[in-house]
């Protein structure tokens with residue numbers, strides 16, 4: 158049975174948004190399981206209320222189509238990443254707004270490459286507990302700890318929000334490359350610096366959200382949990398501000414590793430659905446209901 162997002166799957170031709178399941182998780186370094194993330198989000202999404210009270214709109218009305226999961230090749234990261242890039246490119250060239258569901262964070266590299274090839278330049282907003290700036294980890298440049306090292310080397314500008322784990326070399330690299338770094342401890346002490354974050358981004362933005370950016374109390378189903386994470390409200394407020402000011406060219410949500418705690422899967426699905434609604438409002442595909450409260 159083909160899994161869809163929410164209660165209503167829009168036929169491909171009519172859909173504006175493609176949810177792209179990417180169950181690749183061969184680059185994980187700690188707890189396994191992110192390959193089951195996409196399926197868990199799609200299953201949980203069926204339980205969401207189609208009308209999103211906070212937005213005063215029903216994101217499903219933009220037309221959401223769930224694509225077939227992207228295949229991967231056992232033991233071959235480069236080939237698996239090529240498949241991800243090609244699949245994303247196909248949907249982008251068809252004019253779709255792509256929301257990729259991981260899978261581990263290594264998938265962001267081929268996804269961003271596909272968006273750059275199809276759409277031109279944009280800056281990166283990376284929301285995560287981890288900086289993921291290692292040149293390689295456990296012997297592989299395709300590690301989930303490395304996507305943003307590669308993207309920096311390829312010239313992308315980067316803002317990182319919620320970071321609470323990075324090594325000295327990564328911090329040095331971030332400073333050298335002018336990464337706009339907004340670590341979790343500063344956010345907890347001083348509040349979410351929305352103006353500074355927006356100022357650090359270009360007009361067009363790709364957002365990569367690692368679910369472990371959220372505190373484990375909210376999101377316990379991740380492969381590398383760390384204390385001191387962001388609240389759901391902080392992440393939603395950040396997304397609202399970015400979508401209101403910027404053209405968000407694409408998104409990925411990665412590292413959900415289902416472990417029987419269904420509230421985490423509902424949280425993940427709700428966040429994806431909320432982001433689709435924000436894109437719908439930004440793009441004019443949706444309007445807030447008059448009775449929006």
Ligand SMILES: N=C(N)NCCCCNCCCN
Nearest residue numbers: 186287289294301302380381
């Ligand atoms: N989810 C991630 N991106 N995890 C990164 C793991 C690599 C750094 N861990 C350092 C561990 C040293 N013992």
Ligand SMILES: [Mn+2]
Nearest residue numbers: 262285289367
């Ligand atoms: Mn990550």
Ligand SMILES: [Mn+2]
Nearest residue numbers: 286287367369
């Ligand atoms: Mn992480």
